[in-house]
Amino acid sequence: MNQFFQFLTFIFFAALGIPTLAQNENSVSTEKVGPVFKDGEAQIVPEFNDPDYWIREDLWVETEFDSDGDGKRDRMHVDVTRPRQTETEGLKLPVVYETSPYFAGTGSLDRKYLWNVKQELHTTPPRREHVPQFTAKVNRPILSKSHVKDWVPRGFIVVHSSSPGTGLSQGCPTVGGDNESLAPKAVIDWLNGRAKGFTTPDGNKEVTANWTTGKVGMIGTSYNGTLPLAAATTGVEGLEAIIPVAPNTSYYHYYRSNVLIRHPGGWLGEDIDYLYDWIHSGNPERCAYCDSIIRDKEMYGNFDRISGDYNDFWAGRDYLNDLEPLKAAVLMAHAFNDWNVVPEHSYRISKALKEKGVPLQIFYHQGGHGGEPPMIMMNRWFTRYLFGIDNGVENDSKAWIVRENDERTDPTPYKDYPNPEAKPVQFFPQKGAPKTGGLTLSKKPKQGKETLVDNVSFSGSTLAQAENTEHRLLFLTPILTKDIHISGETSITISLASNKPAANLSVWLVSLPWNNRRNAKITDNIITRGWADPQNYKSLTESEPLKKGKFYEMTFNLQPDDQVIPAGQQIGLMIFSSDRDFTLWPNPGTKLTVDLDATSLSIPVVGGTATFSKAIQ
Structure with a gap:
């Protein structure tokens, strides 16, 4: 009966020219669909x-x-x-x-x-x-x-x-x-x-x-x-x-x-x-x-x-x-x-x-x-x-x-990257090999020269954690009493000599002590890294063999970063030769000698030198 009644209703309204509910539903379904935007x-x-x-x-x-x-x-x-x-x-x-x-x-x-x-x-x-x-x-x-x-x-x-x-x-x-x-x-x-x-x-x-x-x-x-x-x-x-x-x-x-x-x-x-x-x-x-x-x-x-x-x-x-x-x-x-x-x-x-x-x-x-x-x-x-x-x-x-x-x-x-408040802060290495040396805001003369011996058998993370090794040079800031925000590119100027015509040069900026939690990632302690060929100390397009004992100066950037180093850590500059995860693996034994008095590091710190100074007091 309901279906019959609906049919009669449809005929009645159709005769009067009035659309039924069913017709209205059909008319809605035939409307064109388009994109919809909300909150942009x-x-x-x-x-x-x-x-x-x-x-x-x-x-x-x-x-x-x-x-x-x-x-x-x-x-x-x-x-x-x-x-x-x-x-x-x-x-x-x-x-x-x-x-x-x-x-x-x-x-x-x-x-x-x-x-x-x-x-x-x-x-x-x-x-x-x-x-x-x-x-x-x-x-x-x-x-x-x-x-x-x-x-x-x-x-x-x-x-x-x-x-x-x-x-x-x-x-x-x-x-x-x-x-x-x-x-x-x-x-x-x-x-x-x-x-x-x-x-x-x-x-x-x-x-x-x-x-x-x-x-x-x-x-x-x-x-x-x-x-x-x-x-x-x-x-x-x-x-x-x-x-x-x-x-x-x-x-x-x-x-x-x-x-x-x-x-x-x-x-x-x-x-x-x-x-x-x-x-x-x-x-x-x-x-x-x-x-x-x-x-x-x-x-x-x-x-x-x-x-x-x-x-x-x-x-x-x-x-x-x-x-x-x-x-x-x-x-x-x-x-x-x-x-x-x-x-x-x-x-x-x-x-x-x-x-x-x-x-x-x-x-x-x-x-x-x-x-x-x-x-x-x-x-x-x-x-x-x-x-x-x-x-x-x-x-x-x-x-x-x-x-x-x-x-x-x-x-x-x-506002931008690098953080507009970041300013370059210059650091200078102090002797300490084969243990660790200092990394200070003031340059202290007559630090002399220190030598490392290449050995690709040791990973960078192993070298960073070693208390005493001839295979890297490591320089540490005082322990931070406040968090430090780094934003931008760190650069190093280094003067070095090699006992061979060619050598790998690897530089890490690390945060110590090392985090050895089971679920910690190796990158937890690596702030940034960089690599360079000393043979190209003056040109990207022309290399020249290194003369034994001659010092060459070069400046290059490490990878850009934006990281907050927490209080209680020390920032470390690690210099070594072959990086077993990234470089070629020459036979061990190449010696690199670094002139500390002609070497410096520039780190972009939010707040600049004044902020860093307060963080090591």
């Missing part, structure tokens, strides 16, 4: 939040280069994930884009394919064994699911692409070469109707991106964080904002440190040619060409694993040299205890971008490699620059730093 952030929209109603597709975008020598422009494999409303309702949305050489997998992690670090310095190393060619793992049409759950429900389209010579993308990997900048540029051009996309890697059936506004934000971590910066250096129209997380901004700074051959933390023996092998997963028919031209000719002919000198090969893989066209808003993220991609990578770029005047924020935390900014920061960034919502993010604090005991999602805002 894109909100999750229920209609966008059902993966079953997302459209997923893949295609190939044609680039402007031919890096694999087949006479045809390379095409990049691209995937797209977008709300169905971009198809059914003509909704146009901005894009969050990540590109990577890793989406199709990587090569063997067997350590036998890394360079053998047991060699004498400035000598020709034996060639390493190449990583075997591996088959790309591709799950079409989804290259990656990264960022999809975060951004599609908030009204963004998510796009991924594989880098040249990886996965189903054509071309050759170059590890920082121009094609790695131009490949994502082509994808952004396609999103804006300026480049062609195709349904297959070799076919002619085109596909267009008529579902986007053309505004693009790039994001990624490590290598994937490098590529947003690489794309931005092309000045491509449509790339409005980038969020590089732990980006490698210079392959020279990744594999060398003040010219010294230095390996990224956890990858002892890695160099740029190994990384090439590790990511190269492209078409096997083209691999021989890429290996011959890119790795065997360009890399081996120029990367100089003997002297480590800076040259045009490395300059071409340093994005600091390519910043002029960049106009995208940059939210940079890094960790102060990242010893893989060390924090200078973000610091040097952000410093240059400040001078350039583009919108910029920096997020630092106290952990290791990786670690995105909190979602609220990223959301505000992309909402402002991709949707154009005036949320005032450009007026927010310029620096956000996670303090030592805080969660990574709870950073403290600062």
Whole structure:
């Protein structure tokens, strides 16, 4: 009876031209759905939040280069994930884009394919064994699911692409070469109707991106964080904002440190040619060409694993040299205890971008490699620059730093980084070897010279804890009675002599006593570190053998840091030679003699000398 009565009611109201409740419900459901914003952030929209109603597709975008020598422009494999409303309702949305050489997998992690670090310095190393060619793992049409759950429900389209010579993308990997900048540029051009996309890697059936506004934000971590910066250096129209997380901004700074051959933390023996092998997963028919031209000719002919000198090969893989066209808003993220991609990578770029005047924020935390900014920061960034919502993010604090005991999602805002209140405080070493010497604010003359003997068998942490050893020099401040906040780059000026033509030089700034709690990290006591090649005391591009007994003076920076050293600790300057976790391993026995009267240390202390003086009273 109820159904019959409802039918009669429907007929009666229809005759009068009055819409029924059911019709009203239908009219609501047919209203167009769009992004929703609150407090300056894109909100999750229920209609966008059902993966079953997302459209997923893949295609190939044609680039402007031919890096694999087949006479045809390379095409990049691209995937797209977008709300169905971009198809059914003509909704146009901005894009969050990540590109990577890793989406199709990587090569063997067997350590036998890394360079053998047991060699004498400035000598020709034996060639390493190449990583075997591996088959790309591709799950079409989804290259990656990264960022999809975060951004599609908030009204963004998510796009991924594989880098040249990886996965189903054509071309050759170059590890920082121009094609790695131009490949994502082509994808952004396609999103804006300026480049062609195709349904297959070799076919002619085109596909267009008529579902986007053309505004693009790039994001990624490590290598994937490098590529947003690489794309931005092309000045491509449509790339409005980038969020590089732990980006490698210079392959020279990744594999060398003040010219010294230095390996990224956890990858002892890695160099740029190994990384090439590790990511190269492209078409096997083209691999021989890429290996011959890119790795065997360009890399081996120029990367100089003997002297480590800076040259045009490395300059071409340093994005600091390519910043002029960049106009995208940059939210940079890094960790102060990242010893893989060390924090200078973000610091040097952000410093240059400040001078350039583009919108910029920096997020630092106290952990290791990786670690995105909190979602609220990223959301505000992309909402402002991709949707154009005036949320005032450009007026927010310029620096956000996670303090030592805080969660990574709870950073403290600062006016800038380094802290504007930080001033350089100069310290001078006092003799004390083979035990510990002093590190004082006043220079005391006639400290003389002290000698250490290289022995890579001992780790840096072991040397820092040793009460008495000939394998390092250690100088300590008085015990702190108040907390000290360090912010910025520490630098050392050192005068030293060697009994051999070449030597490693490693410098650590440590906090003692050492924390040996079971759950403590090794970085708990390491404030910052630095490495240098004494053969390059006056030039990054030209090395010269050290003359036995001759003193050479050089000045270089340690890695940037922002850390509060608690009361009860002592700050220590440790000078040693080979760092077994980062440098080559020459035979023990090299002697380095340091002239203490010509050596000094500069630490950026918030409050300057006056504050530090009060903290040791």
